[in-house]
Amino acid sequence: xxxxxxxxxxxxxxxxxLVRENNEDMFLMxxxxxxxxxxxxxxxxxxxxxxxxxxxxxxGMGGYEGGEVAxxxxxGAIKNELLKLPxxxxxxxxxxxxxxxxxxxxxxxxxxxxxxxNMGATATAVLIEQDIxxxxxxxxxxxxILRDGRIKQLTTDQTMIQxxxxxxxxxxxxxxxxxNRNILLQAIGSQEFLQIAVTSIRLQANDILLLCSDGLSGxxxxxxxxxxxxxxxxxxxxxxxxxINLAKERGGDDxxxxxxxxxxxxxxxxxxxxxxxxxxxxxxxxxxxxxxxEQEAESKPRREVRPANFQDWMTSAVxxxxxxxxxxxxxxxxxxxxxxxxxxxxxxxxxIEPGSNTKEHYWLVGGRYRVMADNQRGEKQSLxxxxxxxxxxxxxxxxxxxAFVWVRRQFFISTLSMLQQQARNxxxxxxxxxxxxxxxxxxxxDKLSEILGDRFVATVRHS
Numbered sequence: 439x440x441x442x443x444x445x446x447x448x449x450x451x452x453x454x455x456l457v458r459e460n461n462e463d464m465f466l467m468x469x470x471x472x473x474x475x476x477x478x479x480x481x482x483x484x485x486x487x488x489x490x491x492x493x494x495x496x497x498g499m500g501g502y503e504g505g506e507v508a509x510x511x512x513x514g515a516i517k518n519e520l521l522k523l524p525x526x527x528x529x530x531x532x533x534x535x536x537x538x539x540x541x542x543x544x545x546x547x548x549x550x551x552x553x554x555x556n557m558g559a560t561a562t563a564v565l566i567e568q569d570i571x572x573x574x575x576x577x578x579x580x581x582x583i584l585r586d587g588r589i590k591q592l593t594t595d596q597t598m599i600q601x602x603x604x605x606x607x608x609x610x611x612x613x614x615x616x617x618n619r620n621i622l623l624q625a626i627g628s629q630e631f632l633q634i635a636v637t638s639i640r641l642q643a644n645d646i647l648l649l650c651s652d653g654l655s656g657x658x659x660x661x662x663x664x665x666x667x668x669x670x671x672x673x674x675x676x677x678x679x680x681x682i683n684l685a686k687e688r689g690g691d692d693x694x695x696x697x698x699x700x701x702x703x704x705x706x707x708x709x710x711x712x713x714x715x716x717x718x719x720x721x722x723x724x725x726x727x728x729x730x731x732e733q734e735a736e737s738k739p740r741r742e743v744r745p746a747n748f749q750d751w752m753t754s755a756v757x758x759x760x761x762x763x764x765x766x767x768x769x770x771x772x773x774x775x776x777x778x779x780x781x782x783x784x785x786x787x788x789x790i791e792p793g794s795n796t797k798e799h800y801w802l803v804g805g806r807y808r809v810m811a812d813n814q815r816g817e818k819q820s821l822x823x824x825x826x827x828x829x830x831x832x833x834x835x836x837x838x839x840x841a842f843v844w845v846r847r848q849f850f851i852s853t854l855s856m857l858q859q860q861a862r863n864x865x866x867x868x869x870x871x872x873x874x875x876x877x878x879x880x881x882x883x884d885k886l887s888e889i890l891g892d893r894f895v896a897t898v899r900h901s
Contacts (some may be wrong), residue, residue: 544627805873
């Protein structure tokens with residue numbers, strides 16, 4: 439999608455309720471590109487290409503003090519981690535990595551202070567980039583979308599009661615009054631590893647996203663939320679206040695938090711079908727990762743980015759291949775900046791917009807990378823595998839049963855803008871459990887080119 443602008447009207451509200459002494463809910467609205475925290479009633483207008491918003495609702499638990507700390511740590515860690523991760527990594531991967539970092543952060547602080555030993559939090563985070571919203575969930579804070587006169591829940595509660603509903607053991611009606619309805623199956627900080635549920639949906643003009651803690655969703659049904667928003671269609675702030683007040687009238691026995699976000703502008707497509715078709719909205723929601731209560735969460739490599747050092751360059755073997763003299767090595771070691779050392783996880787997708795700087799690339803250190811592009815049917819087809827020349831596996835092991843796909847042993851992944859000339863919508867997918875590379879930007883590449891000369895430049899150009 440390109441061209442036009444997107445206007446995002448964002449409203450965030452929270453209330454302690456009528457029973458709790460302190461508010462253990464926390465919400466965050468931020469523009470992750472700049473790190474700018476957005477006011478609680480804010481209108482953000484950006485070109486489609488620059489439109490990015492992060493919305494997070496977190497409901498803390500763990501008694502007085504603990505819940506507040508957990509939710510505060512959660513939203514802060516998600517924001518900070520998103521700022522660090524490379525934009526070439528897919529939004530889903532970055533959002534998952536940010537939530538995982540929140541889990542590590544809360545777990546760490548639980549161990550530091552005995553008063554915080556039982557704390558945890560939910561997290562429902564929406565990362566919007568251009569016109570696509572990615573929704574990640576841990577716990578039972580919810581996200582809904584309102585579109586074309588309908589409201590649809592984008593998340594599924596990760597609770598004992600939801601598991602019983604899904605298995606058919608109890609009805610949804612009886613679940614509403616079940617005393618165990620708030621027992622979570624996983625939460626931020628309460629276990630070492632998480633299963634993060636992720637969905638995505640392409641936004642349309644006049645869509646409204648609603649994020650809330652269970653202090654709201656436990657008191658109002660989805661149709662009631664929609665009715666209040668429809669009745670206050672000129673003021674999201676009034677709609678939010680009315681929903682909170684109704685939750686309080688019905689007991690207000692929990693903290694209540696809601697974020698409302700309405701999207702308009704020429705950069706968004708209009709309604710897909712006049713009058714709508716039953717089930718259309720559901721079909722437009724893509725499930726990218728599920729929470730399975732019967733599946734135990736597993737240890738996975740941490741996605742991370744850190745400053746690269748000269749030893750990382752040596753490990754990649756690029757220096758050995760291109761630095762012919764001691765003078766060249768000394769000049770390289772004296773540069774001071776060596777790019778970013780990046781760790782990717784299996785399934786991560788690298789994607790770079792067409793027309794990006796062709797001097798931006800990765801030095802391969804370890805792992806297997808699959809280059810894919812659209813075939814004539816619009817399906818992703820494998821073109822070849824990339825591995826660093828230092829990889830000692832045989833081609834058969836790298837193929838993993840796909841003997842028809844080429845294997846290329848090379849030092850670099852060039853930008854996908856180069857591949858665009860030969861393939862449609864190319865992507866690079868990480869295939870090993872842990873893939874490592876060094877990201878080199880254009881300025882550093884120019885300095886390397888001066889030191890290493892034409893052979894280095896030509897190799898990168900043809901990689």
